[in-house]
Amino acid sequence: MSLAPVRPALNAGSGIRKLRSARPRGASVEDDHERTNLGAEDHFLEFCGDIFQTLHRVDQRRAGQTYLNGLLNCEGRKSIRRMAALSASHHSEQSLQQFINQSPWDHRPIRERLLGRLVDAVKPEAWVISELAFPKHGRYSAAVHRQYVRAERRVSNCQLATVAVLATEEHSVPVNWRLVLPEPWRADEERRSRARMPAHELPRPYWQYQIETIDDMILDWGMAPAPVVVDAVQLATVDALLAGLTDRKLPYLVQVGPNVAVRYAPDRPRLAGGRPVMQPGVRPQPWRGTAGDLVHRLHDQPRSTVSWENQERVHRSQFLTAPIMPPGGETPAERSDPTETEHQLVVDWPFNKSRPRGFWITNLTDESLSYVVRLTRLPVKVHSRLESLASRFGLRDYEGRTFGGWHHHVTMVSAAYIYALLDSLRATNLA
Template identity: 25%
Template sequence: MRTFMDAQGIERLEAYFQKIGDVLGGDSRRGSFALYAMGLLGEGERKSVEPIAARACPDPDKTEAMHQRLLHFAVNSRWSDREVRREATGYALGAMTQREPIEAWIVDDTGFLKQGKHSVGVQRQYTGSAGKITNCQIGVSLSLATRTEHLPIDFELYLPESWANDSVRRQEARIPEEVTFKTKPQLAVQMIRRAIADGVPKGVALADSAYGSSSEFRAQVRSLGLHYAVGVDPQTAVCLLDDEGRPQGEAMSVKDMASHLHEHGGFRRCTWRSGTREPLWARFALRRVIAAGVPKSQQEPLWLLIEWREGESEPANYFLVSVPERMSKKQLIRLVMQRWRTERVYEDLKGELGLDHYEGRRFPGWHHHVSVALCCYAFIIAERARHFPPSARGAGEAHAQPLQA
């Protein structure tokens, strides 16, 4: 971030804050947003409300008043997360798409580790952030990706049934009445619907097997006019298609199909991009299939892509891909591998912008804090797109760019 802050960068930041302020309305909200955002963009180990207030106020006697002002903005002030996020998305897309088109919409989730039991949505649950079951909140995200940039545009807090169906907890956490229990795939579809309604340029929907194994999720994505390239679990049943596109033989799990293909030499080595240390490669098999066990109205020819890494006893990943036949095998592989870029985005959002530093307990506060972090990230991505055009770097290098590069 610091490398962007020449005189023109500062002018763009001020103009950007003005755009967000126009959405927020009111001088008090405008000022509070600017203070909060600069607290996230600036230095400081902790980026929750209290330390942001302390750094923003040089007079110790006025720190508490500043703390209360920012706390009100984050928790009690009634402003639209969707409208603010929409403005931030449009700003970043303006810079990103001047260079490259949107290729993918990426669905994923991340954990917000917690110590206590009172933060909204917290419970012991699995999160890939920790690689285990732990006490945490889970946020489901939707991101947009070009070949070299990755922009998170929306987040939803996952509410376990122990929260969604508990009236006392709901009241204490100020969970709106219209917010009901939804699975993570349902939250993802909700965000995809919003993005389509907002006119976001379409891309192929990418997700891991927690989402892609749901036939309902896949059907919803297709009904919304998007293609998908999603992970599925090993027991997902498919039926192989012959050269004429007709079902061939009995349905079988993708794991059993992988074993059959392995026995008959059906896997081939493919390198999909250059890594920081060495080329990234694995062995892949690609077959045309239809998903079994779904209504005929939802059946369509799909690609089954199977990744088998060197030295492992079974495949690492299985993907179902609905994109048309004109994509090559290498293009398909590069597409599905884009999903892992989200992990770097989470690291940047948490490590640099304090995404997971919010210490409040209430539903509106969590979403407001996340909205400000998304606004900050959108500005940085727009600046990076201006400073580092694709011609100046390879796609592999772009994926590895640190936030403040």
């Protein structure tokens, strides 16, 4: 079978480690060396053999290889018909339709293996939780509804997805997906039946989908440590999201709106030599209000100037920081150990502007402000790169309507992007 996988021009700069494939149990370093020195076609076959090994049937593994090859090499729209025509193994359009839309294979083990190969080559600077819309006509594709798209600030008839993205200054790689189910789908038996919606898939708060995208990676996949960056500007409340991230003991940076509730605690005791500087007894109650109100209260406080590069241009802005307690009521644990939950409000306030342009809540209080500011710039880069990914690898070209088929397709698109990136890094290593 003759394959000619594409090699996109991807920069192998900062955040890149020497490429080695994820090593299965029992494999040796010599096995990794052999993989690195494979030819282009053999490398593609080895990649497919690894990520599709959890598919138990030979015909499924072959169909997965054909579908992936089509996403990488088919020009224009990645329709199943065009990808089948590209196949040297003469996979029929019907067999590819069956593989994506009807076959009940589990996408999660494939995503796990993809993540393993990826983090062996690329060190994440952050895990960015992003959002993508899949515009649709009609009303019968899984989870389609006329709904507000937070990332685009508009209403659209679409499917809406949250996605966990491995992010660096050079790369944004989608690794885990959730399809957001609108409330009207809860009891619409006709549409649920047509879309083959699992009975356990029910509408839930949006923040839960954001958390779920990283839960698989934390609990089962051994996610590489990195801050979680989330845009929550459009959420009515961020308390539950922050609590979920805190419960999982994750470092995080969450962008919020000016109306989010905060508790300002300038007199909270800090540890010095393992002991509180200030005895935690009767203390002034924290000031309560919105982030916008707090900034107005602190408008005359000193601000720090931070610069960063973007597309070879240097940008500068002023930033105000304030110690806060997490949104929500005080708990007995907070009262007994008030240093346990220290957070910070970070405010982007450009020079000569009367009001700020961005608010973030973070528990990265031990990190430098310049590091935190660099993380605040990642979500915009991620969204732009994902839109580029959508056209290059056919993210929005899925023609089916089923819930399982949608997950199968986006998993294959992630595989295409990860393969193209790893193949580019492999070529750089061998040069």
